Every structure is written in structure tokens, then in C-alpha cells.
Amino acid sequence: xxxxxxxxxxxxxxVYLFIVVGLFVKVWPEIIHHDTPWExxxxxxxxxxxxxxxxxxxxxxxxxxxxxxxxxxxxxxAIWLSIVALPLWSSGQMDDATMNVAISxxxxxxxxxGIPWRFVFARYVKKRGDRWR
Numbered sequence: 001x002x003x004x005x006x007x008x009x010x011x012x013x014x015v016y017l018f019i020v021v022g023l024f025v026k027v028w029p030e031i032i033h034h035d036t037p038w039e040x041x042x043x044x045x046x047x048x049x050x051x052x053x054x055x056x057x058x059x060x061x062x063x064x065x066x067x068x069x070x071x072x073x074x075x076x077x078a079i080w081l082s083i084v085a086l087p088l089w090s091s092g093q094m095d096d097a098t099m100n101v102a103i104s105x106x107x108x109x110x111x112x113x114g115i116p117w118r119f120v121f122a123r124y125v126k127k128r129g130d131r132w133r
Contacts, residue, residue, distance in 0.1 A: 074111045
């Protein structure tokens with residue numbers, strides 16, 4: 001297995017910390033202090049972001065074990081940006097709400113910087129998978 005340098009581990013922890021702090025400031029006040037019931041999508045999104053922040057907090061202690069959560073975050077945002085935001089933007093039909101979501105999603109550019117890609121390749125691509133039987 002490829003050894004991940006201490007510098008890369010701290011860089012990865014920095015990504016987790018950035019996410020934890022950002023979601024603590026943005027989402028947790030809404031979770032703790034919401035006065036009225038949320039609409040379905042708003043409730044789903046806030047609860048998923050709260051769970052994501054807790055998993056990223058766990059990533060501060062176990063940065064390599066929590067890599068799949070960062071990869072998931074990076075992939076869904078890249079997919080959404082390419083198949084929802086980019087076509088709307090390129091056709092000039094993007095509204096303010098979609099633009100705000102796109103800007104929030106663009107913060108994902110920091111995630112690939114912290115990911116130790118050699119480790120990911122060795123662990124999730126080259127390594128044999130678990131047996132099926």
C-alpha cells in the first residue's frame with residue numbers, strides 16, 4: 001500500500017476542516033433553530049448536509065478511511081455542474097437560485113487538491129476487491 005505523507009494527511013485534514021467549519025456556520029444554525037417545518041427538499045438537503053458535516057468531522061481523525069465521502073461529494077457536484085448548471089449557463093437561461101447553487105458547488109475545487117490520488121488509485125483501482133463468495 002502506498003504510504004501517504006504527513007503533509008498530505010494534514011492537507012486532507014484541512015479539506016475536512018474547511019467543510020466542517022463551512023457547514024457548521026451555514027447549516028447547523030438552521031438545523032438547531034428552525035422555527036417552522038421545512039419543505040420536503042429543504043429538509044432533505046439540510047439533513048444530508050448536516051450528516052455530511054459529521055462524517056467530515058470524523059475525517060479529521062480518520063482522513064484516509066473517510067476518503068469515499070469526499071470522492072462522493074466531488075463526483076455529485078461535478079455531475080450536477082456539468083449536466084444542470086453548465087447547459088443553463090451556456091444557453092443564458094440560468095436563474096439566480098441556480099447560480100447560487102452553482103457557486104456553492106464550485107467550492108468543490110478544493111477537494112481534489114487535498115486528496116492523495118496515488119493512495120486512491122492503489123486502494124480503489126489497483127487493489128483486488130473483496131470476494132463475492
